[in-house]
Amino acid sequence: MNHRLEKLSQWMKETGTDVCFLTSPENVFYLSGFLSEPHERLLGLAVFQEDEPFLICPGMEKNDAKRSGWNYEIIGYSDIDNPWELVHKAIQNRLTKANTIAIEKEHMNVERFEQVTSLFPGASIVSAEEKLRKLRMVKDEKELSAIREACALADFAIETGVAELKEGKTELDVLAAIEYALKKKGVTEMSFSTMVLTGVNAASPHGTPGLKKIQKGDLVLFDLGVIVDGYCSDITRTVAYGDINEKQAAIYETVFKAQKAALEAIKPGVLCSEVDLAARRTISEAGYGEFFPHRLGHGLGISVHEYPSLTETNNLALEEGMVFTVEPGIYVPEVAGVRIEDDVAVTSNGIEILTKYPKELQIIK
Numbered sequence: 235m236n237h238r239l240e241k242l243s244q245w246m247k248e249t250g251t252d253v254c255f256l257t258s259p260e261n262v263f264y265l266s267g268f269l270s271e272p273h274e275r276l277l278g279l280a281v282f283q284e285d286e287p288f289l290i291c292p293g294m295e296k297n298d299a300k301r302s303g304w305n306y307e308i309i310g311y312s313d314i315d316n317p318w319e320l321v322h323k324a325i326q327n328r329l330t331k332a333n334t335i336a337i338e339k340e341h342m343n344v345e346r347f348e349q350v351t352s353l354f355p356g357a358s359i360v361s362a363e364e365k366l367r368k369l370r371m372v373k374d375e376k377e378l379s380a381i382r383e384a385c386a387l388a389d390f391a392i393e394t395g396v397a398e399l400k401e402g403k404t405e406l407d408v409l410a411a412i413e414y415a416l417k418k419k420g421v422t423e424m425s426f427s428t429m430v431l432t433g434v435n436a437a438s439p440h441g442t443p444g445l446k447k448i449q450k451g452d453l454v455l456f457d458l459g460v461i462v463d464g465y466c467s468d469i470t471r472t473v474a475y476g477d478i479n480e481k482q483a484a485i486y487e488t489v490f491k492a493q494k495a496a497l498e499a500i501k502p503g504v505l506c507s508e509v510d511l512a513a514r515r516t517i518s519e520a521g522y523g524e525f526f527p528h529r530l531g532h533g534l535g536i537s538v539h540e541y542p543s544l545t546e547t548n549n550l551a552l553e554e555g556m557v558f559t560v561e562p563g564i565y566v567p568e569v570a571g572v573r574i575e576d577d578v579a580v581t582s583n584g585i586e587i588l589t590k591y592p593k594e595l596q597i598i599k
Contacts, residue, residue, distance in 0.1 A: 238265050238369060239281060245365045246283045246336070253325055254281040254336040254362050257346065260536045261338065261366050262289070268302040269464045270295055276317040276346075285328040290321055322353045336362035367541040371533060372555035377465060378579060381534065381557055384425075384467035385577050385588040387460040391416055392471050392591045395430060395456050399475050399598050405430045405443035408454075416460065425459025425466035425538040436472065436571030439528060439563060450476030453486070453570050459538055466538040468559050469589045470575030473596040482570045485522065486595050489572045492516040492562040493593070496530060500560075500578065500585045506548040513562040514546060522564045531559040534577055556580045557588075 242265065246254060255278055256262055262279045263269045266289055270277055278290045288307040291299055296310035309324060311317045325332060332354050337347070339361045351359065373381070391412050398411040409430045416424075431441045432448050436455040448454060452475045459468040472486065492513040499512040510530040517526045533540030534557045542550050544558060561575030577588040 236265075239287060241369060242281050242362075242365065243283055246281070249334075249336075249360070251334045251336045251360060252283070252329055252332045253334075255279070255321070255325075255350065256281070256338055256362065256366075258338050258341040261341075261362075261370075263464055264366070264370055264536055266299075266302065266304050268299045268304050270298070275313075276311075276321075278317075278321060280321070280325060282328055288324050290317055290324070318349045318353060325354075332357050334358045334360060336360050338363055338366070370535055371541050372553055373535060373557050373579070374555070377535065378555075378557070380463040380465035381467060381577065381579075382588055384460045384462040384465055385469070385590075387416065387419065387421060387462065388458060388467040388469040388577075389589060389591040390419070391428075391458050391460065392456050392469060395458075396471075396473055396596070396598060399448055399454060399473070401448055401450060401475070403448050404445045405432055405435070405448075406445060408448070409443050412456075412458065421460050421462075423461045425461055425468055429455065429457040431455045431457075431571065432475070434568050434571075437565045437567050437569065438571065439565055439573070441571075448475055451478055452476070453478060453482055453572060455571055455573060457573065457575070464536055466534055466536070467577055467589065468534055468538055468575065469577065469591065470561055470563075470573045471591055471593070472572045472574065473598055475598050477597060478570075482572075483595065484520075485564050485566065485570050486572050488517055488520040488522060489562050489564055489574050490593060490595070492526075493560055493574045493576070496560050496562065497576070497578065497585065497587070500552065500580060501583060502552055502554050502580060504552050506542050506544045506550050506552065507546050509552075509560070510544045510546045510548075513560075517562060517564060522566070525564045525566050526562060527565070528563070531561050531575075533558045552580050554580050554582050 281287045290309040293310035394415045398408045432454045433452040455472045457470040496513040529545040531544040563573035565571040578585045
């Protein structure tokens with residue numbers, strides 16, 4: 235049994251949990267090495283205190299699961315099978331009775347929850363999320379290697395996007411060029427929908443790229459991420475296309491200083507809240523506090539949004555091996571939107587900044 239499964243099994247012994255049945259593709263991948271997107275079909279991993287775990291997946295993916303390196307039982311099912319009956323049988327083969335079952339309460343929908351409770355009437359249902367978040371929050375060297383590669387490709391994507399800027403091109407023109415260049419490098423999936431936002435559109439933190447054309451005097455915001463071996467990157471850069479006005483430049487410099495303050499605050503033992511506040515104070519003192527509406531950052535790994543969450547109220551202490559984003563922003567409607575985002579890993583005495591694309595204000599002529 236791999237060390238991740240061993241840690242989960244140990245937690246189950248400590249908490250008296252008989253079986254942990256996980257259905258999110260991210261946690262199944264983390265514990266088994268099998269990466270799959272089953273859509274509406276059931277994908278599940280059952281873990282026990284002592285007995286061997288099993289994986290259940292659509293039959294068409296059974297060979298993929300074997301090739302992933304999973305060395306325990308794999309139950310494949312067809313579209314006319316009832317997979318829950320197979321789950322029930324496999325658990326009963328290992329346990330005389332399941333009194334306590336751990337699930338991902340935030341992931342499992344009501345229909346599947348009702349399946350579990352009908353198969354195991356009277357069983358106590360507990361949450362596995364907190365333990366899994368803690369396990370996934372600290373990355374090992376293999377995970378860090380994949381994230382580093384994903385970050386290098388994200389840097390390349392920003393470089394490509396900046397080189398594509400030309401008056402009259404649309405946001406979608408530039409976006410398409412970025413993703414085409416990544417496809418040619420073998421990238422099959424982005425961490426999330428790529429954003430290229432220009433002018434007033436950049437003042438929407440989660441805007442949607444469209445047919446707005448790039449114009450001289452615009453700030454252009456790029457937000458994108460790449461997946462490598464199941465692990466995500468997430469970068470944001472904002473550049474000027476042509477000369478910008480003094481207010482736009484002031485906003486940019488404020489965000490730049492805020493991110494620098496946050497990065498300088500990071501080291502093991504520092505609270506997440508302290509890092510957020512280092513950036514937030516800088517922005518508030520410059521008079522833009524109300525225009526920084528989101529947390530400073532979020533954990534990064536198999537999911538693009540993981541734990542920890544860097545908010546001004548989260549008093550979790552940072553640990554070596556945590557990976558997260560640092561992304562202060564200022565969004566003034568009808569004026570400008572600026573965000574600067576890096577991915578960082580906490581080291582024994584500070585941080586490794588994983589995204590390398592330059593952050594000083596660039597004016598693209």
